[in-house]
Amino acid sequence: MRERPLRSLCALTAVLLCVCACTADGAGRGRDGRLHVFAAASLTDVFTDLAEEFEERRPGTEVVFNFAGSSDLAVQIDSGAPADVFASADTLTMERVVEEGGLDTAWAEEHGGRGAVFATNTLRIAVPPDNPAGVTEPADLADDDVAVALCAREVPCGAASVAALEAAGVDLTPVTYEEDVRAVLTKVELGEVDAGLVYATDVAAAGTRVLGLDFPEAEEAVNDYPIAVLSGAEDPVLAAAWVDLVLSDDGVEVLTAAGFGAP
Amino acid sequence: MRRGRFPWILVLPALTGLAFLVLPLTGLLVRAPWSTMGDRVTEPEVLTALWLSLSTATVATVVSLLLGVPLAWLLARAEFPGRRLVRALVTVPLVIPPVVGGVALLLVLGRNGVLGRHLDTWFGITVPFTPVAVVLAQVFVAMPFLVISVEGALRGSDRRYEEAAATLGAGRVAVFAHVTLPLVLPGIGAGAALCWARALGEFGATITFAGNFPGTTQTMPLAVYVAMQRDPEAAIVLSLVLLLVCVVVLATLRERWIDP
Numbered sequence: 001m002r003e004r005p006l007r008s009l010c011a012l013t014a015v016l017l018c019v020c021a022c023t024a025d026g027a028g029r030g031r032d033g034r035l036h037v038f039a040a041a042s043l044t045d046v047f048t049d050l051a052e053e054f055e056e057r058r059p060g061t062e063v064v065f066n067f068a069g070s071s072d073l074a075v076q077i078d079s080g081a082p083a084d085v086f087a088s089a090d091t092l093t094m095e096r097v098v099e100e101g102g103l104d105t106a107w108a109e110e111h112g113g114r115g116a117v118f119a120t121n122t123l124r125i126a127v128p129p130d131n132p133a134g135v136t137e138p139a140d141l142a143d144d145d146v147a148v149a150l151c152a153r154e155v156p157c158g159a160a161s162v163a164a165l166e167a168a169g170v171d172l173t174p175v176t177y178e179e180d181v182r183a184v185l186t187k188v189e190l191g192e193v194d195a196g197l198v199y200a201t202d203v204a205a206a207g208t209r210v211l212g213l214d215f216p217e218a219e220e221a222v223n224d225y226p227i228a229v230l231s232g233a234e235d236p237v238l239a240a241a242w243v244d245l246v247l248s249d250d251g252v253e254v255l256t257a258a259g260f261g262a263p
Numbered sequence: 264m265r266r267g268r269f270p271w272i273l274v275l276p277a278l279t280g281l282a283f284l285v286l287p288l289t290g291l292l293v294r295a296p297w298s299t300m301g302d303r304v305t306e307p308e309v310l311t312a313l314w315l316s317l318s319t320a321t322v323a324t325v326v327s328l329l330l331g332v333p334l335a336w337l338l339a340r341a342e343f344p345g346r347r348l349v350r351a352l353v354t355v356p357l358v359i360p361p362v363v364g365g366v367a368l369l370l371v372l373g374r375n376g377v378l379g380r381h382l383d384t385w386f387g388i389t390v391p392f393t394p395v396a397v398v399l400a401q402v403f404v405a406m407p408f409l410v411i412s413v414e415g416a417l418r419g420s421d422r423r424y425e426e427a428a429a430t431l432g433a434g435r436v437a438v439f440a441h442v443t444l445p446l447v448l449p450g451i452g453a454g455a456a457l458c459w460a461r462a463l464g465e466f467g468a469t470i471t472f473a474g475n476f477p478g479t480t481q482t483m484p485l486a487v488y489v490a491m492q493r494d495p496e497a498a499i500v501l502s503l504v505l506l507l508v509c510v511v512v513l514a515t516l517r518e519r520w521i522d523p
Binding site: 069075147152154178190191 | 366369370373374375391392470471474475476477480481485488489490491492493494495
């Protein structure tokens with residue numbers, strides 16, 4: 001009698017383990033028609049739009065996305081995550097992936113071994129709609145009374161911010177180094193800081209919640225977005241077709257609408 | 264108890280559970296860059312982040328003790344309408360993702376927050392981007408662990424001692440201080456250790472509410488995350504330092520205070 005609850009527990013565990021084993025087995029068989037695209041988080045809207053078009057043109061295919069920070073994706077790809085295409089928000093992270101796992105050889109021969117640049121993104125100064133600190137140019141950011149949020153140097157937008165501010169000759173201490181550009185945008189939207197450096201695409205996505213200010217020195221720190229078919233691609237032809245769509249006129253149209261620049 | 268037959272039905276899942284918890288740590292140990300470990304650990308930035316983590320987590324635990332033990336007492340001993348609801352509310356920080364907790368704290372205590380707006384105009388105090396914000400974020404996510412542990416201990420303790428003290432003329436506060444507290448001290452110790460460990464590892468609410476600035480709000484978990492972006496090896500080193508310090512402190516405290 002006493003052992004009964006234990007026995008049912010064991011039986012339940014056994015059943016659960018079986019279920020897990022079966023599911024794992026199912027995932028192991030080919031990806032039939034599924035394309036795994038690992039893309040920088042800033043591409044979420046654009047790529048989701050393009051995927052609809054792609055799936056319409058090729059019935060039976062399905063584009064599965066993994067959106068995250070480029071460096072997180074690079075770590076996942078290097079650890080053997082099933083990825084067919086990688087679209088990075090900077091060339092440095094793409095180079096890391098090229099060195100570790102490499103690109104699909106056939107594709108790389110045609111498009112170059114470092115991926116194809118399909119979009120650019122430029123920094124803007126984002127301020128709350130009422131611009132409480134009256135910021136108009138980069139020099140205003142150095143004022144002690146102006147609370148500024150920047151991306152951490154280690155992430156692409158942070159490296160770009162350092163370069164742009166250097167070009168503008170502005171030396172400033174922000175109140176925070178955020179972990180990604182969306183976090184900077186949130187701080188500006190909530191009015192917790194008076195200004196932050198974000199990308200043109202982030203300003204476009206935020207609509208009326210922030211005001212974006214252009215500044216000429218941003219041209220010194222334009223971010224290139226490279227895309228490539230990876231060596232681990234299950235179906236390199238399908239993967240190359242996706243990259244072609246992104247590089248096509250249709251792709252450029254969707255990208256420009258979201259605030260990206262053409263390479 | 265009958266000796267002899269080993270209860271495999273318990274030992275096997277126990278060992279599997281242990282392996283599952285410990286294996287990721289082995290992964291860190293295997294990948295750690297041991298040759299450059301010494302130089303990396305003694306970098307000033309690492310020491311600053313470590314010191315900030317230890318001090319804020321300790322302050323957060325003290326604050327949690329001061330507020331959380333009475334709260335646990337209220338939940339375990341006082342009868343009032345809506346107690347179940349209050350108990351459920353205490354666990355809210357455990358359920359919501361810490362990043363959401365951080366945004367919620369900003370909406371209340373931020374520069375434009377419901378309370379923060381007045382703090383700013385009346386006293387000129389802005390909480391975000393200061394070590395105070397780090398502590399507040401940690402208290403928010405870690406205090407429920409303490410409250411739940413202490414409440415459990417209070418429910419499990421024998422109320423007859425308290426009743427006896429009350430019959431002998433002790434007031435409610437005196438009963439609490441001289442009878443209840445000593446009875447549940449092990450529970451408070453365990454809860455405080457759990458709370459401290461959770462505060463030490465806090466990431467999401469901290470980076471959202473307090474931001475990330477070296478020396479002011481960049482605690483070890485934030486330093487680990489930022490290092491991960493460019494130099495995964497540095498991130499491993501930082502993680503190991505944090506783990507080591509946490510284990511050493513908890514083990515020492517346990518020997519001294521909890522199981523004397």
